Amino acid sequence: MSKALIAGVGMVKFTKPGKSEEYDVLGAQAAIAALKDAGIDYRDVQQAYAGFVFGDTCSGQTALYSVGLTGIPIINVNNACATGSTALFLARQAVESGAIDVALAVGFDQMPSGALASNTSDRKATTARLDQAVASIQGWDDKAMQAAQYFGGAGREYMEKYGASADLFGRVSVKARDHARRNPFAMFTDPLSLEQVMSSPAIFGPLTRLMCCPPTCGGAAVLVVSDSYAKKKGLSNLVEIAGMALTTDTEASFNSGSMINVIGADAARRASAAVYEQAGIAPDDVDLVELHDCFSTNEIISYEALGLCPEGGAEKFVHDGDNTYGGKVVTNPSGGLLSKGHPLGATGLAQITELSWHLRGTAGERQVPNANIALQHNIGLGGACVVSVLKRA
Template sequence: MSNKVVVAGVGMIPFSKPGANDDYATMGARAARAALADARIDYALIGQAYAGYVFGDSACGQAAIYGVGLTGIPVVNVNNNGATGSTALYLARQAVESGAVECAIALGFEQMAPGALKGAYPDRPAPMERFVRTMTDVQGIDEAAPRAAQLFGGAGREYMKGYDIKPETFGLISVKARRHAANNPFAVFRTPLTLEEVMASPAVFDPLTRLQCCPPTCGAAAAILCSEAFARRHGLDTRVAIAAQSMTTDRNSTFDEGDMRKVVGFDMTRAAAGQVYERAGVSPADIDVVELHDCFTANELITYEGLGLTPEGTAEKFILDGDNTYGGRVVTNPSGGLLSKGHPLGATGLAQCAELVWQLRGDAKRRQVEGARLALQHNLGLGGACVVTLYERQ
C-alpha cells in the first residue's frame, strides 16, 4: 500500500540564543500546537508522533508531546545529529505512506548550550571518533579549534585546492544568508552584513571566520503529515505533498579516499539527491527553491554541487552570478538558513520543512519565491545521515 502524503500543517517558534529560550518541553509543545492550528486539526486525530532532539534524556519527546495532549498514541524519540528533524519527518512520512497510520506529527526541538558542540559521554567511544581519525590522517588536528569547524573547514580547503577559488567566495554566502534572514521573523540574526564584516570577524579555522559558522540555537518546529484521502475527508489543505524522499548514510568513500568533502557527507548528499530526482522524475533544473544544510559556508558551497544545482567545479561562478538567490536560477535558503536563522539540531529539519511549505503555498511574504512549485530540502548529520525531501505544489 502506498498513500500520497500531504503536509497539512506546519509550525515553528522564533529561534533564540541559548539563555533566551523557554525549556525544551514548552518550546516543543508550542511548535506542535502551531502546526495543529495551521492544519486546522484536533490533536485527537493524530495517530503517531515522532519527536526529534539531540541534547536530552530519553523520553523528552513524551515530555513535549504531553504538553499538547494525553491520548495514548505511540511517541517515538529520534536522535540523528543535525539530521534529527528530517529523520523524524522521514519516519512520519513512511508511517503515513505505508498505511500504518493516517495522520502523524513530526516534531523537533532543541535546548542548546552556548559554545561549540561537545560530546556528552566522555567515558565511552565517541560516534565521531572514526571521522576525527580520518580528518587527522588527511589534514592533522588543531586542539584549539572546534572539531566541527575543522571538519567542514577542511572540506572548504579541499575545494579551494581543487578549484582555486577565493576565500571571499565563502564569505559571500554569509552575506546572502543575512540578506534573506532580514525578512524572516523566526531568525536569530536578521541584521545585514557586508563581506568586509564577514571576513574581518575572528578566524575559527581557515577559511572559516566566526560569521561563517552557524550559532548554537534553541527552538522548535513541527509538521502534520497525512494521507491525501484523510486530508480530503477532513477538509484539510492538500496543496503541498511530498513528491519523493530519501535518506542515506556513509559508504567506504567517506573514510577511504582522503577527501574532506566526502568526510562531511558530500557522497551522502549526492546519493540522496539522485534517488529523489529519479523517483520524482525531475532534474535539479526543475527546482525553484532549496533549504539546504549550511552549518558552515563551506558546506553550503559544496552542497550546491552535491545536489546538482550547478556542475562540479562551478560553485564559485554560481555564487558570483547570483544564481543562488532571488533573480537567479534557484533561491537557496530564503529563511536565512542555519547561518542566520539558527541551528537547534533537533528542530532544523522541520524548520526547513515549514519554510518550504510556506513557499509552495505562497505564504512566505517578503521571502516569497515567485511561482515556486518544486522545493528541495537537504538536512545533514555527521556520524552520519542525510535526508533529502522534494515537495510539490499540487
C-alpha cells in the same frame, strides 16, 4: 501506498541559549502551531515522532503530554543534526505505507552556549571513525573545534581543488543575512558586508566566525496526512512530499582521502539522486532550496553535491546570482542555519516549514515567485543525510 501530504507546519522563533523557553515548551508550542495550521485536533494524530539531540530519554513525551494525553505511540529520534528530518522521514513512511493516516513530526532543542561538544566522554565518540579520517587527511588540532576542523578543512580542500578564494564562502554569509532580514523567525537579521565577514575572527582554514552558525534553541513541527484523509476532511493548502531519502556513510566518507566527502557530500549526492528519481524531476526543475549551511563552506559544497551547479561551478553560480532571488534557484530564503539558527532537533522541520510556506504562497516579503518545486537538504555527521522534494499539491 498513499501520498504523504503536509497538512500543517509550525515553528517558534529561534533564540540564543539562555533566552528560550524550556525544551518541552518549545516542542509543545511548535506542535500546537502545526495542528492549528492544519485545522486538525491532536486526538486525530495516530503516531508522533519527536526529534532532539540535547535531552534525556522520553523528552518527546514530556513535550507532547502538554498537548494531549491520548496514549498514542511517541517515538524519540536522535540522528545528529539530521534529527528533525529523520523524524519526518519516519512520519512520512508510516503514512505512505498506509499503516496510519495522520502522523506528527516535532523537533526541538534547548542548546547550551559555545561550540558543540560530546557529553559522553566515558565512551567512544560516535564520530571516532570520521575523526580518524580527518587526522589521516589533514592532521588533527587538539586546540581547534571539531566541527570547524571538518568544515574548514573541506573548504580549504575546495579552494585548492578549484582555485576558489575564501571570499566565495564570505559571500554565502552575506547572502544569508540579506535573506534573513525578511524573515521574522530568524535570529540574526542585521545586514553584513563581505568585509565584515572576512575580517571577523579566524576559526579554522578559510572559516571566520561569521561563516559559522550559532548554537540555538527552538522548535518546529510538521503534520503529515494521507491523501484519503485529506479528501475526507476537506483539507486545503497541502504540500506533497514527492520524494525523500535518508542515506548514511559509505567507504567514501572514510577512505576517499577527501574532506569534502568526510562532511557528507557523497551522502548528499546519493540521497539527491534518489529523490530526483522518486519525484520524477531534475535539479533544474527546483525553484528553491533550504540546505544545510551550518558553515558557509558546506553551502558551496552542497550546491554541487545536490546537482544545482556543475562540480567546480559554485564560484560562477554565486557570482552570477543564481543562488538568490532573480537567479536560478533561491537558496535558503529563510536565512539558513547561518542566520536563522540551528537548534539541531528542530532544523530539518524548520526547513520543511519554510519551504511549505513558499509552496503555498504565504511566505510574505521573502516569497519566492512561482514556487512549485522545493528541495530540502539536512545532514548530521556520524552520520545521516536527508534530502526531500516537495511539490505544490
